[in-house]
Amino acid sequence: MLVKDVMRAPVLSVGxxxxxxxxYKLLLERGIRHLPVVADGRLVGIITxxxxRLATSHLNPKGPCPGCTQVGEVMTKDVITAHPLDPVEEAARVMRERKIGSLPVLEDGSLVGIVTGIDLLDALLKLTGVTEPSGRLEVRLPDRPGELARLTGFLAGKGINIHSLLSYPEDGDFVRAVVRVNTLETHLLAEGLRQEGxxxxxxPKKPW
Structure with missing residues (x-):
């Protein structure tokens, strides 16, 4: 899944x-939290x-027009961006490492979309297959060639269709495979898997 598959477009922006x-009124009206700042067709910043709220909290509420400060005085200027063809997991990694809540998406220098943490959560739900009726299996496998194929081969032999399959490494030379399958009878499948080692x-195994 790529950024272009989950980004929001067209993008609402301000000058x-x-x-x-x-x-701030625009943010409230549209129910969003991030606004790219564009000048002469070029991304020059982003404001949230x-x-x-932080900028206006330091202003004197009785002073002359405390909300009249311009966006350009407060916005973040060094904007971290994504490309439409970036993998969603790379966008998630960047946002996590930089501790930011969105990435404007640029293509050939033009702002074509924006991706937020919520968009990436939606992508995770799709990648895990949880949005479709399915059963869930989680299997701990030795981290060596052929083990994942052995698992999928077992499921294919039972006539089970895999909706999604994710894996991640564990300590001790193991990987954890999380599989979404087209049946809710996962306890029977789990027992069959255990019998195969x-x-x-x-x-979890039933107590009876």
Whole structure:
């Protein structure tokens, strides 16, 4: 799955000359938290609802138009961006490492979309197959060639269709495979897997 598959487009943006008050009203009206800032067709910054709240909290509420500060004075100028063809997991890694909540998406220098943490959560739900009726298996496998193929081969032999398959490494030369399958009878599948020597984490073994 790529950024272009989950990004929001077209993108709502503001200019650096906008006031914080007007930008905040737009955020509230549209139910969003991030606004790219564009000048002369070029991305020059990004501003969030948090930026606006922090900026206005330092202003004298009785002073002359506390919300009239311009976006360009508060926005983040060194914007971290993504490309439409970036993998979603790379976008997630960047956002996690940089501790940011969104990535404007640029293509040939033009702003074509924006991806947020919520968009990446939606992508995770699709990747795990949880949005479709399915059963879940979680199996601990030795980290060596052929083990994953052995698992999928067992399922294919039972006529089970795999909706999604994710794996991640564990300490001690093991990997954890999380599989979504087209049946809710996962306890029967789990018992069959155990009989074949697989270590099934989920569903747990029944006490009877």
């Amino acid at each position: 650096p000359e906008w006031t914080l008050e007007d930008a 609802d948090r930026d606006i 697989f270590e099934v984490i989920w569903p």
